[in-house]
Amino acid sequence: MTVTALRSSVITFHQDPFLVDPASSYRYLDDALVVMADGKIVSVDPYSDAAVDAATQAAGSAVTVTHYPDSLICAGFIDCHVHYPQTQMIGAFGEQLLEWLNKYTFIAEQQFADKSHADTVSRVFLRELLRSGTTTAAVYCTVHPESVDALFEESERFNTRMIAGKVLMDRHAPDALLDTAERGYDESKALLQKWHGRGRQLYCITPRFAASSTDEQLAAAARLWKEHPGTYMQTHLAENTGEIDWVRDLFPQRSSYLDVYDHAGLTGPRAIFGHAVHMDDVDFACCHRTGSALAHCPTSNLFLGSGLFKLTEAKQTDRPVRVGIGSDIGAGTSFSTLHTLNEAYKVSQMAQGRLTAAHAFYLATRGGAEALYLQDSLGSVAPGYDADLVVLDLAPTPLIAFRMGFTQDILEKLFVLMTLGDDRAVKATYVAGVPVYDSARDEAFHYAQDAAVTDGGAPDPRPHDASLPGIPG
Ligand SMILES: [Zn+2]
Structure with missing residues (x-):
């Protein structure tokens, strides 16, 4: 079993902020270790040497930790x-x-x-x-x-x-x-x-x-x-x-x-x-x-x-x-979902509503999963969930980097990001625990899968998921 881990700050929603106190709808960790194995998230804990040791022990071998400073992990x-x-x-x-x-x-x-x-x-x-x-x-x-x-x-x-x-x-x-x-x-x-x-x-x-x-x-x-x-x-x-x-x-x-x-x-x-x-x-x-x-x-x-x-x-x-x-x-x-949230904020303003960053990022992650009845596997950064993640850059442009210096908390940072950010704010994207996009890679090799295509063409068809309703086992 290959176990990998990411180190960064993390925000994740576990409840609907439209229905509960927004402050209790999410979890934020300033410095976290997200451990992944077999396409799933295994654990999300405050980062510490002990947390890395625990992941290593559980894996039975050394765990590679990819560190994203000045970044924020959220559900894809x-x-x-x-x-x-x-x-x-x-x-x-x-x-x-x-x-x-x-x-x-x-x-x-x-x-x-x-x-x-x-x-x-x-x-x-x-x-x-x-x-x-x-x-x-x-x-x-x-x-x-x-x-x-x-x-x-x-x-x-x-x-x-x-x-x-x-x-x-x-x-x-x-x-x-x-x-x-x-x-x-x-x-x-x-x-x-x-x-x-x-x-x-x-x-x-x-x-x-x-x-x-x-x-x-x-x-x-x-x-x-x-x-x-x-x-x-x-x-x-x-x-x-x-x-x-x-x-x-x-x-x-x-x-x-x-x-x-x-x-x-x-x-x-x-x-x-x-x-x-x-x-x-x-x-x-x-x-x-x-x-x-x-x-x-x-x-x-x-x-x-x-x-x-x-x-x-x-x-x-x-x-x-x-x-x-x-x-x-x-x-x-x-x-860009960030850009879409920016416009959603303005639509709410025109309609006499008020879309906070917590409500907006909920809609883009767990809210979407609830809309699709996939909230038990997608839309949150939590143990047992599919490891579909986006790593957001909290300083993707000179203006955002400057503006972030005047923010007080994570929700204010998120609001700046959704107002000023776009695809440039995406540092990396993970699908089922695998890095599929990395903005730092050379232009021609942003996508890990492109190398695989060049090497061997399309992979074999994947088997049907027998755990779904209506799928013969
Ligand atoms: Zn349409």
Whole structure:
């Protein structure tokens, strides 16, 4: 058994600061030793020679300790809503949602019929996530099954925990991007059987949004989801007023946008709804009751002029909703979760809320894990958890280094980091205890896995995880 350890300061959340006293929601260690073995965190203790000796004794051999001074370890960031095929079209000018889809997105996504193109974009996408300290994401592919294979193959190379699926659309898109209710069901099922639980990959049934799926397709998606407990369902919800009017016209018998999904059987644990900007109390209560989660995507909502997510209302203590943070690349404008938190703070300010650093870093780590029902294995730096970690540089730029000299405590440092920081603040990223990204490495060798690719190509497929529900042992 290989045992490794990291020395740095550590912050980790074990409770929801929206629901308990924020001061009791996290643990901070100024100088800690994080011991890892077999992809898991073994212990997190204040650093001391005795702690190193104890780790060495438990391992039965010397433990290598990697020291990150002036840094902070936290759980790898979790991105609850992102479209990898849109990596090539971030920053497309001048439209709101529906025009933006037609003018840019549906053009770009047609290229993913070509597997080699999907491979290329998957490579860039995974590396951008890791460079930003994001170790898990809920990812939309395109309608093409090849696009799903490309993403999971790349994720398997890094052993990242990814949740992804083929987009389902059987109306209101170019012919080249349409499937049918039956074909969408069959292709999704085949992909699900291939990928769900293979290594760390998890499958997500992915109807794009109510306007691009018929009643028949939404019903087929719900049927597939029910037939495979433990799988996920993701879609878009109440993002833009023009879209909401359209959905009302398409489903006149339903009481709200969310009611379309609820009626179809698409709410429940492991349902992730992107955006949810224009929600009322009945909608939030439905999410709470059904255990459905929301992905707050501030950079996207600002970029497309969609509106301001009501975070305070979503997390109301009498009916709290599970909420994670989403980059929503490519309507979102940054892979960096720090940058996304910066914009989330401003959205809260505009919506008369107040997003503290504790609340923000909770959303980006444990909050995301709770949204994905993975809070027992992801989102905290604690014994037994998967060793998916980001090492943040507390002085990544001259300005931040200078500003940090005037901070009093860790929460103030975190707030400076989320306001001024971006991918430059990521010193290293660990996946299942393995360093996959290191900012100090030479440009061509930032990613340890790239050397492996050059040496021997893709690794053998990983076995299915028999501990998951629905996976034959
Ligand atoms: Zn989206």
